Amino acid sequence: MSNYAIILAAGKGTRMKSDLPKVLHQVAGISMLEHVFRSVSAINPEKMVTVVGHQAELVQQVLGEQTEFVLQTEQLGTGHAVLMAEEQLAALEGQTLVIAGDTPLITGESLTALIDFHVSHKNVATILTAQADNPFGYGRIVRNQIDEVVKIVEQKDASDFEQQIKEINTGTYVFDNKRLFEALKNINTDNAQGEYYLTDVIGIFKEAGEKVGAYKLRDFNESLGVNDRLALATAEKVMRQRINQTHMLNGVTFINPEATYIDIDVEIAADVTLEANVVLKGQTKIASEAILTNGTVVVDSVIGQGSVITSSMIEQSQVGADVTIGPYAHIRPDSVLANKVHIGNFVEVKSSSIGENSKAGHLTYIGNADVGSDVNIGAGTITVNYDGQGKYATHVGKGAFIGSHSTLIAPLSVGDYALTAAGSVITDDVATDALALGRSRQVTKEGYATKFPHHPQQK
Ligand code: UD1
């Protein structure tokens, strides 16, 4: 029988105290909703319907074409939210997974196991539950003397006795699809929150003598429902542990995994070493034997094999093999560094390509430039790429030697093997093999300093 899925993502998330809809808050670099979507994809649903409401357009953009959407204009409760998918689903044979968009830690494996359990037990409804040390805030699973699930009671509706129950509703369920939409016709708002609770269908099924079951997660962490920023930080921590463990098992050395922050889609080869406070974001890829020292931040970039990045920041750029960068360098977007490039301390590179074996060791700004191979860029060199209106390009040919503190005023081309004298302001193109001097001659006046008050002869 076919699988279908409904993701609930219409709520505002009042307890987050945020302008951003709750399900769009991020965990390890992607929204909670995308985490849920990825896990749901593991059950290969024939149809997936996401219920949106609060800031619907923003939420829809995140999942795009990957799911159908239905609009819940007023957030009247989780039961009402599911009912919004009636037109899309109610007539279909099969089972439907319902999951909340604020449970980012539930894995695809658990959802697959839940479906298998539901089907093999021929249940009408199966709840994904977990055992909580502190169940406060969750719906509780009420069982009878023979341990059958009877109903779910929400925190705000629970009696003192029911509040002692530690088995909680994760907010994920599998239902016989047709029976789900029939039962939803019978729920009401007669409860502490005045909402249509999805959880009420469990009691309805049970009273009708239908088979209801629970599949308990082994790991409570998976069930975490994020309602506020405290839980968001917990989700981030659990996800970080999972991600870092996976990389360690794949052969990556972490000096301090608790303080290493890696987004979910980052790829890291074996034999990479990551020191403390390394942050790897977005679509970053790190090749083998690279070493990233303390505090290095890499965003949407590729780092080549054996490169050593020392306490530096790299954004949207490509770094080749055996490159050395830092300490305290900033590689800004659209930069391409070839193999064996050396970028030293306090160097900024932006929208530039730097050829193999070229070096900029100290205090330099390279912007909108293409620099050939085997170029030496002296300390304090800057490309003057911006006149307040446009950006202009600088070309430096292979083997060129840019003297320290050269000011290269773009647009400018320096030919292959050309030299610029230290301290030059270079305004005109320099031909291949030429030496360019762009500075005034020094004037020295012998003995002149003795006339000044600081000099011993004046005291
Ligand atoms: C819900 C469950 C609770 C469970 C907990 C697990 C109900 C009544 N309660 O409570 O038993 O322990 O999840 O985390 O279902 N939503 C809509 N439309 C609405 C209301 C909610 O789309 O009208 C969405 C929210 O965006 C959210 C999800 O449904 O993604 C859950 O809603 P939330 O208000 O967080 O429910 P809880 O109070 O956490």
Ligand code: CA
């Ligand atoms: Ca919740």
